Every structure is written in structure tokens, then in C-alpha cells.
Amino acid sequence: FSVARRRYEEPEARDGKTAKAFTEQEAWEEQQIRKSMLQLGSTDRGRRGDEYELLFDDGVEFVRSSVMAGTVPDDAEAAMDAKATLQDERKTLPVYKLKDDLLKAIDEYQVLIIVGETGSGKTTQIPQYLHEAGYTAKGKKKVACTQPRRVAAMSVAARVAEEMGVKLGHEVGYSVRFEDCTSDKTVIKYMTDGMLLREFLGEPDLGSYSVVVIDEAHERTLSTDILFGLVKDIARFRPDLKLLISSATLNAEKFSDFFDSAPIFRIPGRRFDVAVHYTKAPEADYIDAAIVTVLQLHVTEPAASGDILLFLTGQEEIETVEEILRQRLRVLGGKVAELVICPIYANLPTELQAKIFEPAPEGARKVVLATNIAETSLTIDGIKYVVDPGFCKVKSYNPRTGMESLLVAPVSKASAEQRAGRSGRTGPGKCFRLYTEYNFLNDLDADTVPEIQRSNLANVVLALKTLGINDLVGFDFMDPPAAESLLKALEELFALGALNSRGELTKTGRRMAEFPLDPMLSKAIVASEKYGCSEEVITIAAMLSAGNAVFYRPKDKQVHADAARRAFHAAGNVGDHVALLNVYNAWRESGYSAQWCRESFVQHRTMRRARDVRGQLVALLERVEIAPCSAAGDLGAVRKAITAGYFRHAARLQRDGSYRAVKSRQTVFVHPSSGVAQAPPRWVVYHELVLTTKEYMRQVTELKPEWLVEIAPHYYERKDVDEPEVKKMTSTATGQEKTTTGATPTKHTPNLNSFFD
Numbered sequence: 001f002s003v004a005r006r007r008y009e010e011p012e013a014r015d016g017k018t019a020k021a022f023t024e025q026e027a028w029e030e031q032q033i034r035k036s037m038l039q040l041g042s043t044d045r046g047r048r049g050d051e052y053e054l055l056f057d058d059g060v061e062f063v064r065s066s067v068m069a070g071t072v073p074d075d076a077e078a079a080m081d082a083k084a085t086l087q088d089e090r091k092t093l094p095v096y097k098l099k100d101d102l103l104k105a106i107d108e109y110q111v112l113i114i115v116g117e118t119g120s121g122k123t124t125q126i127p128q129y130l131h132e133a134g135y136t137a138k139g140k141k142k143v144a145c146t147q148p149r150r151v152a153a154m155s156v157a158a159r160v161a162e163e164m165g166v167k168l169g170h171e172v173g174y175s176v177r178f179e180d181c182t183s184d185k186t187v188i189k190y191m192t193d194g195m196l197l198r199e200f201l202g203e204p205d206l207g208s209y210s211v212v213v214i215d216e217a218h219e220r221t222l223s224t225d226i227l228f229g230l231v232k233d234i235a236r237f238r239p240d241l242k243l244l245i246s247s248a249t250l251n252a253e254k255f256s257d258f259f260d261s262a263p264i265f266r267i268p269g270r271r272f273d274v275a276v277h278y279t280k281a282p283e284a285d286y287i288d289a290a291i292v293t294v295l296q297l298h299v300t301e302p303a304a305s306g307d308i309l310l311f312l313t314g315q316e317e318i319e320t321v322e323e324i325l326r327q328r329l330r331v332l333g334g335k336v337a338e339l340v341i342c343p344i345y346a347n348l349p350t351e352l353q354a355k356i357f358e359p360a361p362e363g364a365r366k367v368v369l370a371t372n373i374a375e376t377s378l379t380i381d382g383i384k385y386v387v388d389p390g391f392c393k394v395k396s397y398n399p400r401t402g403m404e405s406l407l408v409a410p411v412s413k414a415s416a417e418q419r420a421g422r423s424g425r426t427g428p429g430k431c432f433r434l435y436t437e438y439n440f441l442n443d444l445d446a447d448t449v450p451e452i453q454r455s456n457l458a459n460v461v462l463a464l465k466t467l468g469i470n471d472l473v474g475f476d477f478m479d480p481p482a483a484e485s486l487l488k489a490l491e492e493l494f495a496l497g498a499l500n501s502r503g504e505l506t507k508t509g510r511r512m513a514e515f516p517l518d519p520m521l522s523k524a525i526v527a528s529e530k531y532g533c534s535e536e537v538i539t540i541a542a543m544l545s546a547g548n549a550v551f552y553r554p555k556d557k558q559v560h561a562d563a564a565r566r567a568f569h570a571a572g573n574v575g576d577h578v579a580l581l582n583v584y585n586a587w588r589e590s591g592y593s594a595q596w597c598r599e600s601f602v603q604h605r606t607m608r609r610a611r612d613v614r615g616q617l618v619a620l621l622e623r624v625e626i627a628p629c630s631a632a633g634d635l636g637a638v639r640k641a642i643t644a645g646y647f648r649h650a651a652r653l654q655r656d657g658s659y660r661a662v663k664s665r666q667t668v669f670v671h672p673s674s675g676v677a678q679a680p681p682r683w684v685v686y687h688e689l690v691l692t693t694k695e696y697m698r699q700v701t702e703l704k705p706e707w708l709v710e711i712a713p714h715y716y717e718r719k720d721v722d723e724p725e726v727k728k729m730t731s732t733a734t735g736q737e738k739t740t741t742g743a744t745p746t747k748h749t750p751n752l753n754s755f756f757d
């Protein structure tokens with residue numbers, strides 16, 4: 001690169017010394033400055049008095065002073081040094097130069113749109129600036145900063161606590177669903193957008209906040225979009241409240257228009273050139289192509305040149321790739337440099353989150369396997385190569401059938417550009433797109449459709465109704481959802497008994513809204529009062545909310561793992577919900593033992609989380625005045641309560657072994673990981689649909705068809721549940737047919753293991 005300015009003489013020449021005459025101190029300084037230059041992408045350096053100065057070829061200059069100020073650190077000084085460096089790092093972020101201007105603009109305007117390249121310091125720095133400027137001092141008001149993803153909220157809070165030298169949960173905390181890490185002291189609160197939405201329910205004017213930062217606004221998640229309408233509304237009668245809408249995309253006019261022409265504050269970013277490479281022909285198997293590309297890069301490019309970031313679609317895929325990479329690296333053995341594999345996805349356990357930010361040891365390289373989360377929410381320093389297969393998981397919703405599913409779909413052009421940009425933060429980068437340039441130009445959509453236009457809206461409609469917002473069509477949406485989706489949500493809430501026929505919130509609806517869960521699951525909990533099994537249903541709800549990774553299935557012990565898993569199914573094998581209940585109860589009887597988990601092939605981490613979640617559900621039960629009660633082994637009662645929430649997810653077995661959803665008539669299959677896959681019952685309710693090779697029902701429980709009419713008479717009629725088809729089934733249901741059914745889904749599954757994470 002060319003150097004923009006060279007205002008200072010070469011350090012080698014200063015004081016007439018040559019490089020050879022360097023003292024130990026100076027050698028260390030030299031090493032530090034070179035490291036900083038490399039890290040920051042500086043193209044030249046200079047010296048002013050006792051300070052070194054780094055120069056950049058776009059003319060931006062940054063001063064790093066205290067790195068050079070000290071002497072060679074020994075162990076005792078290392079800790080202090082780390083703290084000083086952290087403060088220095090803060091000053092190198094692009095937003096730092098604009099701190100005063102930014103604060104002035106915030107002071108002047110009530111609503112400000114802030115736009116800046118990812119990694120410019122918006123998320124970590126701006127709340128600190130507000131804190132330093134006194135926004136948290138008077139009357140002890142707080143600064144809220146929302147994030148679309150829980151991992152981002154948690155890791156950013158941890159980082160900011162570290163920068164401020166405070167304990168996480170004290171001055172700086174976070175709040176995500178089922179986990180509140182804040183205290184009375186907390187003044188900077190990072191939280192998921194969904195949590196701020198829930199705070200509206202308790203505090204409709206957000207009176208305890210002086211500033212609300214809606215961060216990552218470009219992500220346009222469902223909760224963020226609803227927040228836009230709500231905060232715009234409260235800003236009118238709370239002139240003391242400051243609103244910051246922060247986004248990584250340059251197209252901020254849309255936000256400005258929505259917020260009555262609010263001014264846009266731009267943080268000029270520095271982004272280096274990124275060379276984009278495409279594949280010559282489309283890849284048949286993008287996972288394999290991704291693995292090969294990562295290994296090729298690792299082998300051909302020196303480890304010191306930089307780390308690799310690979311975008312994948314979800315936890316299952318990440319774990320599969322991690323395993324294959326480990327195998328192949330084992331084969332390569334000592335012939336190549338060490339490759340440290342760092343996975344990052346939404347449910348990554350807290351204790352592993354910090355690891356992704358740690359630099360690889362000397363001589364090794366890091367490969368980060370990430371979901372969309374690394375696209376803009378999290379910035380990992382040191383990335384030089386991005387591998388982009390071009391896919392992500394998107395939620396899609398069919399308002400006609402009311403079916404919501406997660407599917408793997410091509411990313412948008414905007415996403416692809418963001419992904420590529422991750423390689424050019426600290427120096428020129430390289431991006432390897434595992435698709436053709438033709439695909440990029442002609443097949444990718446320009447932007448991702450906002451989530452509000454492809455989601456089931458039952459949850460937000462329930463929240464809005466609880467807030468007393470009855471005119472949903474008149475709600476101030478940035479992009480309104482389809483009228484059909486709103487209608488469907490109202491219908492669903494009506495079917496669940498949360499709304500009456502006039503669309504007004506019922507007592508059931510009010511109670512359901514207290515639970516931070518999907519309305520169907522909340523309804524099952526509320527219904528458990530009637531069936532006398534609240535203890536069991538909240539256990540099941542906690543297990544369902546703790547994540548899909550309850551069981552594990554090591555390659556070399558699959559037979560044992562499968563046997564252990566089967567043992568949790570009740571006699572008669574009535575379904576997965578009861579199995580989850582049995583797992584939890586058995587674990588509780590073991591004294592919540594980790595040893596027991598190992599022996600039972602159950603993930604201890606998931607169980608611990610389930611226990612936390614359950615504790616919170618117990619408190620919420622008390623709030624809605626449902627007494628804890630147990631059905632004492634009456635599994636019928638438990639299944640009825642589940643059905644009371646999930647009756648819309650009822651499906652009937654077909655002769656070919658598939659199922660058909662009773663109302664929507666959609667063809668669905670039992671997920672191969674389900675305990676009922678081997679002997680499919682005629683009628684089932686399922687928790688959710690996942691689309692992999694087919695539409696699979698995950699967490700399936702047997703039900704009696706007459707329950708549907710009994711529990712949801714307004715939804716099912718007799719004719720829905722007794723058709724001749726059923727009777728025919730009775731006479732032809734043979735053992736052979738059942739085995740075929742069990743085997744069918746697995747045949748299409750390339751890697752069965754990925755289902756058992």
C-alpha cells in the first residue's frame with residue numbers, strides 16, 4: 001500500500017542510534033509497535049515526543065501511548081499492563097475520534113440514527129460514553145442497549161465490564177431470556193431485544209432508562225421491529241428519554257424516515273480491500289467444499305498471516321464440521337501448523353464464549369466456525385480469510401397453514417457483502433464464496449426480508465394486546481406484516497383462549513403473557529392447573545426451552561447411548577415429552593449429579609440450564625397464582641395439558657408411514673431422534689417442525705383423537721378426528737409397516753449423528 005503521510009522520521013534513525021544499538025527495552029518496544037501495526041492495519045508509524053504514532057493510508061491516525069511508556073513487563077506488571085492496553089485499544093476504535101461530536105449530537109437531538117462499519121466500537125463504546133457523560137448519574141437511570149442475539153448481549157457485556165474494570169453484573173450487566181445478570185448497581189444493561197419488549201409489560205414508559213440504544217437495527221428482527229414502534233411512541237411523552245438507533249448498513253435513510261427525519265450520525269469506518277473469490281461451478285456439497293477450502297487455506301497460507309472465519313447455518317452443522325476438521329487434522333498430524341477450532345452459535349455455553357476472542361497461541365491459527373452471529377453482531381479480531389458457503393437458516397412462515405419452520409436458504413447480497421467485509425478489518429482480506437459469481441449477481445436477493453414479514457406473530461400480538469394496544473392494523477410498523485399473518489395470529493390466540501371473540505385479552509391470555517415462552521407452551525402451563533399437573537408441565541417446558549441438546553451419542557458408544565435413551569421412555573412409549581420429564585426427574589433423584597449425566601448419555605450443561613429455567617417458571621407460576629400440583633404418575637393428565645397448548649400441532653399417521661397435519665393437511669414425518677420413531681402412534685402432537693431433508697416433527701407425543709374435540713371444541717369437529725382412513729389403519733397396521741416407517745426418515749439422513757447433538 002501507499003503511505004498517505006510520513007511526517008515523522010524513521011525510529012531507527014532517531015537519536016543517531018542504529019537498529020543494532022537497541023536496548024532490550026527498545027527491542028520490546030519495536031516488537032510491540034510492529035504487533036500493533038499488524039493488528040490495526042497501520043501502514044506506517046512515526047514518533048511524537050515519547051509517543052509512537054501509527055499512520056494509516058486513508059489518512060486516519062491513531063495514537064498509542066502507554067504501550068510504549070512502560071518498561072519490559074515482568075509477571076508482576078503484566079496484569080496492570082493488560083488493563084492499560086485495554087484502555088489503549090478503546091482509543092483505537094473509529095468511534096473514539098468522534099466521541100465529543102457524538103455526545104453533542106445526542107444532547108441536541110432526542111432520536112439519533114448511528115451508522116458505522118461493524119467493529120467500529122458502536123456497541124461496546126457508546127454506552128460507556130453515555131455513562132461517562134452522566135446519563136446514568138442523575139436519579140440513577142440506566143442505559144439500555146439491545147442486541148438481537150443472546151450470545152452477543154452476554155459477550156459484549158462481559159467485554160465492557162472488563163474495559164471498565166468492574167465485575168460483570170455490577171455496573172455492567174446483561175439480561176437475556178431466563179438469565180438476568182444485573183443488580184441494583186447496574187447502569188449499563190445489555191439485553192436481547194425480546195427482553196426489552198418484555199420490560200415494556202412491567203414498565204410501559206421504560207421510566208428507569210435515560211437512554212435506549214436499539215443496536216443492530218439493520219437485522220430487523222421481529223422484536224426490534226416491534227420496539228421501533230413502541231419506543232417511537234414513548235419518546236413523544238418522555239422528552240427526557242434519548243433514543244439511539246444503531247446500524248451497520250449504510251442505508252440508514254429508512255430508519256431516519258421512520259423516526260420523523262431523525263439526523264444520521266455516520267462513523268467513518270476503515271475497511272481494507274477484500275479480494276473476493278468465487279467457485280467456477282456451483283458446489284454440490286457446500287459442507288465438504290467449506291472443509292476443503294479451510295484446510296487448503298491453512299496449509300497454503302502461513303499461520304501468522306491471519307485467522308479464518310467460516311459461516312455455517314447452525315449448531316448441528318458447526319458440530320459436524322468441527323468433528324470432520326478434527327479428523328482430517330489428525331491425519332495430517334504434525335505436518336501442518338496447529339489449527340484451533342472455535343465454534344460460535346446462539347446457544348454456545350457461557351464458559352466457552354470467551355474462548356473465541358482469545359488469540360491463537362504462537363505459531364497456531366484459529367478457525368472460527370460461526371453462524372450469522374459473526375456477520376455483524378460479534379467482531380472477532382484477527383480474521384484475514386472468510387469462507388462463505390452462502391447459506392443461513394431463516395425462519396419462514398406460511399400464514400395459510402400457520403406453519404412456521406426454519407430452513408436453510410441462500411443469504412442476501414447484503415449479507416454476503418457483510419460477511420466478506422469481516423476479512424478486511426485489520427488489513428487486506430480474502431473472501432472465498434463457495435458459489436459462482438453468476439449466482440451472486442443473479443440469484444441472491446438484494447436484502448433479507450424483515451422477520452416480521454415471515455414469522456408467526458402470535459407472540460407479539462399477545463404482548464401488544466397486553467400493553468393495551470388493540471388497533472394492530474394502526475400500529476406504527478416500519479414494514480407492516482401481511483394482514484393475513486396478523487389475522488392468523490389473532491385466530492391462534494383466540495383458539496388458545498387468550499382472546500375472546502371480540503379480540504380482547506382474557507384472563508387466560510393475561511396469565512399466558514407472563515411467561516416468556518411461545519403462546520402454545522404458555523397455554524400448556526396455564527392449562528396444567530386444570531389437569532392438576534403444573535409440576536410436570538413446567539418441567540417439560542423447562543426441558544424444551546433448555547435447548548435441543550439433551551442427549552448425546554458418542555460414535556463409539558451409540559448402542560449404549562440409544563439404550564440409555566430408550567430407558568427414559570415410559571411403558572407404552574407415549575412420547576418424547578414424557579421422556580423429557582423422566583430424564584429431569586431421574587436427574588433430580590440423582591441429586592443433580594454430573595456423574596449421572598455421563599452414565600446416562602445426557603448433557604449436563606443442558607440439564608443445568610433446564611434447572612435454572614424451571615426455577616424461574618416456578619416463580620412465574622406463583623405470580624399467575626397457579627398452585628404447584630403433581631399428577632402423581634397420571635401421564636394422561638400431563639399429555640392432555642400438552643395437548644391443550646399444542647392441539648393445532650396434531651397429526652395423524654398415514655398408510656405410507658408419513659403423517660398428515662389434521663387441519664393444515666401438510667405431510668410431515670417423525671424426527672428420527674424421536675423415541676416414537678420405531679413404533680409410530682396413530683395420532684400425535686408435536687412441539688415443532690424442523691425442515692432438514694423433510695419436514696420433521698420434533699418432540700412427539702401420542703394423543704387420543706377424542707381429546708382434540710374435548711380440549712379444543714372450537715377448533716376440531718368430530719369429522720376431523722374420525723375418518724374411515726383411521727379404521728383401515730387399524731386393520732393394516734402390522735409390525736412390518738412400523739419398521740419401515742421407523743427406517744424411512746433415517747435413510748435420507750446423511751449423518752444421523754447430527755440429530756443427536
Ligand code: CDP
Pocket residue numbers: 093116117118119120121122123124125155156158159357376377378379380381
Ligand atoms: O458494535 P460495533 O460492531 O461497531 O463494534 P464493537 O462490537 O463495539 O467492537 C469493538 C471492538 O471490541 C472490536 O475490536 C471487537 O473485537 C472488540 N470486542 C472484543 O474484543 N470482545 C467482545 N466480546 C466484543 C468486542
Ligand code: MG
Pocket residue numbers: 119122123124215216376377
Ligand atoms: Mg455492534
